[in-house]
Amino acid sequence: AQSVSQHNHHVILSEAASLELGCNYSYGGTVNLFWYVQYPGQHLQLLLKYFSGDPLVKGIKGFEAEFIKSKFSFNLRKPSVQWSDTAEYFCAVPNYGGSQGNLIFGKGTKLSVKP
Amino acid sequence: KAGVTQTPRYLIKTRGQQVTLSCSPISGHRSVSWYQQTPGQGLQFLFEYFSETQRNKGNFPGRFSGRQFSNSRSEMNVSTLELGDSALYLCATSGLVTNEQFFGPGTRLTVL
Numbered sequence: 001a002q003s004v005s006q007h008n009h010h011v012i013l014s015e016a017a018s019l020e021l022g023c024n025y026s027y028g029g030t031v032n033l034f035w036y037v038q039y040p041g042q043h044l045q046l047l048l049k050y051f052s053g054d055p056l057v058k059g060i061k062g063f064e065a066e067f068i069k070s071k072f073s074f075n076l077r078k079p080s081v082q083w084s085d086t087a088e089y090f091c092a093v094p095n096y097g098g099s100q101g102n103l104i105f106g107k108g109t110k111l112s113v114k115p
Numbered sequence: 116k117a118g119v120t121q122t123p124r125y126l127i128k129t130r131g132q133q134v135t136l137s138c139s140p141i142s143g144h145r146s147v148s149w150y151q152q153t154p155g156q157g158l159q160f161l162f163e164y165f166s167e168t169q170r171n172k173g174n175f176p177g178r179f180s181g182r183q184f185s186n187s188r189s190e191m192n193v194s195t196l197e198l199g200d201s202a203l204y205l206c207a208t209s210g211l212v213t214n215e216q217f218f219g220p221g222t223r224l225t226v227l
Contacts, residue, residue: 034215036218042220043119043205043218043219043220043221044205044207044218045218046215046216046217049215090157090158095160095171102148102160102163102171102173103148103158103160103207103216104160105150105157105158105159106157107157108157108158
C-alpha cells in the first residue's frame, strides 16, 4: 500500500534557525506532492505543491521544498524560522493505488519555534 | 470567494447515538472528501464524493456513511457512535485542479 513517512514527530528550534522536515513517499510513478500546514486553532492550509517541472518549489511564507525522485523524497525547508511558524506540518500524496481525489498524509511534524 | 464551511464546529454525543456533519464546498467545487484526524492515527481518508456519487472510500466501518447533494454540499453520518470516533472531522473540496484540496475548519466530535 502507498505510504508517506515523516521522520520527525516534534522539532524544536530557536528563531532564525534553519528548518528541514523530511518526507518520503512510496509511489514509484509520476507523482504530485503537497505540504500542508495547520497552525494552532486553524484549518489545514496548502503550503506548497509539486506537480511537474522544476523540482525546487517555492510556497508561501518563505517555505520551499525539493523533489528528489531518486530518493522518493520531498523535504520541506526554510532558511530562517520565525515564532509564527509554530504549527504542525503534513506531507501528502494522492492515493494513486485507488483513484484520485483523496490524499494520503504523513503523521505530521510538530514544529515549535522558541522566541 | 468563500472557503469551505463545516457545521457544526463542535459536537458532544454519547455512545450509541448517531451524528450528521455538514460540509459546504467552495463555489464551483464538485469534489468533496472527508477525513478523520486523531492524535494517534493522524489524518485518515473516509470517502470522496463527486457529482453526487461516492468515488472513493477509505477503510472505515459501514457505520460511517456520506452523501452529496446536487448543489455539491455533502453530509457524513456516523451511526452507533463509539468512544473511538472522537476526532476532528475535516472536509476538503477540490475543483478543476485534481488533488489540490482546500480544507474546512473541521467539526470536533466528542463521544462520551
